[in-house]
Structures are given as structure tokens and as C-alpha cells.
Amino acid sequence: MRFLIIDDEDFCRELLVEMLEPLGACDVAAHGEEAIEAVRRSLEAGEPYDLICLDIMMPGVNGYVVLESVRAMETEHDRCGDDRAKVIMTTALADTSHRMQAFREGCESYLTKPFSENDLLRAMERLGLNAAACHD
């Protein structure tokens, strides 16, 4: 599986990499522009990400904008439905309004920090990414 981890905080990226590394290849992006660029390259190369972990609050391009661009680029590359990357928002924003907005923009799941490895694996499981099997 291919993962893209987007977070402006070093330690958040590090924790996610640690959780996901056993399951596949992890790319990281420290801000929105970098993330959009990474998704574009992956789509052009025909090796799209299976899962994108996306922070919301980031300087410059925020998570919502990244999500919108990702979905737009996927449509350009004729990817829809299950062909699209699963997006889990990984954020410190706990308000319902943010959750609602994220789902409206097209994410599949929403994890509020602090979340555990198990929380992440369970969320992936529910999205049909067979993480638990690989992990154990």
C-alpha cells in the first residue's frame, strides 16, 4: 500500500510514519503545496496513494484546500469511487463544524488528535484497507 502523510508538525508525521511503515510505503509532506504536488506526481505516474492522512490546520494551503485539489485531480485522471485515495483527516480540530466540512469536502474518515495506532488501524479497517491483517 502507498501512503501519503501530510502534517506541518514534525512529530505528527513521525508518529504516523511509525504507525504506517509496517503496512507499506510512506511519503510525507510538510505543507499543502508539497502534498498537492506529491499527489499530482503519483497520479501522473499511475501509482496513486491508497491512503492519505491529512492535517487541517497548516500554514498556507490548509487541509480542506488540499482535499479539494486531490479530488479534482483524481477526477481529471478518471479516478472515481473506489479508485480514489481514502482520506483520513488527522487533526486537532474537534468541533462538529470542522468534521462536517471535512466530510463535505470529501474525506472518508476523521480522527481527532490524540489518536492511537489502534484508532488509526480501526479507521482503516472500516474503510476497507485491510490494515489489521497486515499489521499483526
Place this chain on the structure above:
Amino acid sequence: MNRSSENRILLVHHDSAVVEQWRDILNAGAERPARSEAENGSLGAEAAEPPFDVDWAPSGFDAWQAIRRSLDDCRPYSLAILGLRMPDGWDGLETSRRIRDIDPRILQTVILPSDCTAADAASRHVNHASRPLFLQEPLCPCMVRQAVEWQLEHLALREELQSTMLALEYAEHDIHKLHEASQSSEMLFNRIVRELCHHVRAPMHSILGFSASMMKTVVKPKEARRLRQIHGAGASLFRMMDEVLDFTELNARQTVLEMAPLSVDALLRDAARAGAEMAADKNMPIITGRDATIPRDLVGDERQVSKVLVRLVDNAVKYSQKGVIRLECSVLAVSETSATLRYAVSDEGPGIPLHAQRRLFERLPPNTDAATDPTCGIGLGLIVCRQLVELMGGRIGVDSRPDEGTTFWFTLAFARQASANAAGHRRQPAEAAHLPPKPTPSGGTPGRAPAQRAIGLPAVELAPAHDTPTPLVE
């Protein structure tokens, strides 16, 4: 400008002889009540004072000017006594009307000649609400005096009423300002709490994440123990913050329910996992059970139900030292469109005395010794549980017997979505996010959502992730 303190009277008549007669009546009358009060001994000192300050205006226009002057000097007249017939210019009624125009609050008495009735005079006076008092000649000094006394008394009471009402108005204004201030400070407080709770999430993620990660690799038992301690402390600290955040959100009525397909199995499993670590430390098994008849197409806010369940399991583990924790879900009622479920969390702990049971879900923390009891939280947990359950339209309660154990339960009605609709369903277009889950033509109706404030998420297995603080390692 206080009229009643001075009692100025203006006599308006062209004939000075008549004015003198009126003046005598007023002065003669003034002495009698003064004397009788002196006998009572209460107002004896005032009896010597001249009771009225009496002025004379020979015509209506002079009277009008005198009234105007009195207002300019801030020494208004209390009472004007007017003759009806005056040869020059305005008669008594015309004068009375004009006086009222410049000083609406002055009291007036019009003295009518014996050949003119009060009804005649009154019929010419348009404004009945503040029309003058009419006295008819021949004047009885006693009656004149009494009329004047009554009028002055009326004036004094009116002024007293006015000042009371003014004070009341000020008080109301003060209360309003205080209320506004308390509201805005409450809003500010809530905002600060929300900000704090949000900003604490990233550092908490770091503490809990790295301590959990290190626990996997550390080999020395002593270090492992310390890491577990750090992780446990961080988790309980965060749990408290989360409770405060939930409490503030619920009280600010900002909690919005997210309706989506919900899995009872996942709820029970997650709650059991959440308590597993602490339960294992105490050697207490957590057993989950459910009715086989629970429908699989329920719609509800899984995240909020999970919060309640996790807290109840957490409490059960925290307050018992032995025995089994049972986590059960049963069906109370089921129909085509909805199902009412009862969740119960039982322990075999010491039980809760009856008098304490009542206060468990109330606003004040039931245990005021929280500061000295390390296992006790800040006491918001059950309050938040009650508020959440009630927000979702359900009931929560407790059954407990000393030394046998305690069962916390809550009932919730969930809408049902057609099973054909839920199965194999993928994400709907983004616009659908605003709408409550909809039935497809093939399915039944989802029924009314159990809560009043509900916003639907796309009707798919979105799996609202669990924000509830669960231990990172099981």
C-alpha cells in the same frame, strides 16, 4: 424638581377681594390640621411653618407667565386655583388648558360661580384625564381646604411613585448590564476552554503517541513501568480535558448530532477495548453481550453513543476492585422504522448508596473529596453522559446494591435504514452531506431521527472515527 416639598399655590383671579377670601380660607384651613397633628405630637414642629406659599396672578396670561417662570426657576407650582370668569383675555378654562400645555403635571382647581354647573364646565374641557377639579360657589372653607389637601397628597404620592419607578428603571438597567456582562464573560470563558482543549490536543498526541511507541521497544521493566505511568497520566489528563470540552459544548448548545449508520458491535467492542488495559491491571474481565435480534441497519450518532459507553465502562473499571464488568446491549422495542435499545454496564464493585445515587447525574460533582481521591475525576463524566443521552432523546439511570454491584444503563431509540440501502453503499455526492439519510425507493423509511438536533452525514459507512480517549496500547 420636587413640587410637593414646597407646596406653591397660584391663585388666578382678577378681583383682589376674591383672592383675599381664598387666601383666608387656605390659611384658616391650614391651621386646623396642623393643630391636630401637633396634638398627636408627630408633626408639631412643622405646625409653626407657613403651610403654603401662595402667589396671585390677576389674569390668565399673568398666570401663564408665572407658571412659565416657576418652571424656569425650577420651583414649579403644585396647584393653581382659577376663577372661571375673568374679564380680560382668557377665562378660567382657557387658562387652565394653556397652563396644562406648558406644565402638564400641575394640579388645577377651577372655582365655578353658583350659576354654572361643573358638568357645563367639564364639557368644555377636552382632556378628561387631566381636567381640573371643579368647586362651586358659595365656597365652604372646609371643603376647599380638604380638596386642596387631597390634591397635594395626590401630588406627593404621584411624585413618590415617579421616583420609585425611576429607581426601578435604573435597577432594571443595572440588572440588564450585569446580565450582559455575565453572559459575555461566560461566552469568553467557554471560548477559552474550547481553545485550550483544542490546543492541548497536539501536545497530548505527542505525549501519548511517543510514550506508546517507546513502550513497544523498551526492555527494562523499570523504564517500561515509568513509560506506562507517563502514558496513563497523559491519557487521564486528556480524558478530563475532553470531559470539560464536552461539558462546555453541551452547555453552549453547540453539540450537533451526526447521523450515520451505526454498528452496535463496534460500539461494544470499542468500549470494551477502552477499559481493557485498566481492567487487565485489576484482573477484571470485561464481557460483552448483545441480543441477537438487534437490527443491523440502525442510524445514529455512533461517536456520541460511544462516548457515553466508554465513560461508563471506564467508571465501572475505576470504581471496582474485583469481579466481572458486563457490557450488554438489549432490544426493548423494534419496529419497521426504529429500534429502542438498552445499553447496560454492570460491575460487581462496592455499590453506590441510595442517597448518593440521586446526585450522580446532577450538576455538582457528587464527590466533593475529588481533590483527595486520586481515582476520582472532576465529576463531570456522568453529567456529560446524561446530557448526551438526553440530547439523543434517551434516558439514563443507575441500579445499585451495596456489596453486589452497580449497573449504569441508558436507553436510546435509533432510526432504521433499509438494510438493502446500507449494504454495499458507497459515498454519496458531496451535496448529500447536508441531508439526513434518505431511503431509496426500494427501502423502507428511515423514521424520525431520535434527536432533535441532527445533521445527517452521507449515508455510508463513514465510520466516524472515535475521538474518545482510548489507551493507545491494549
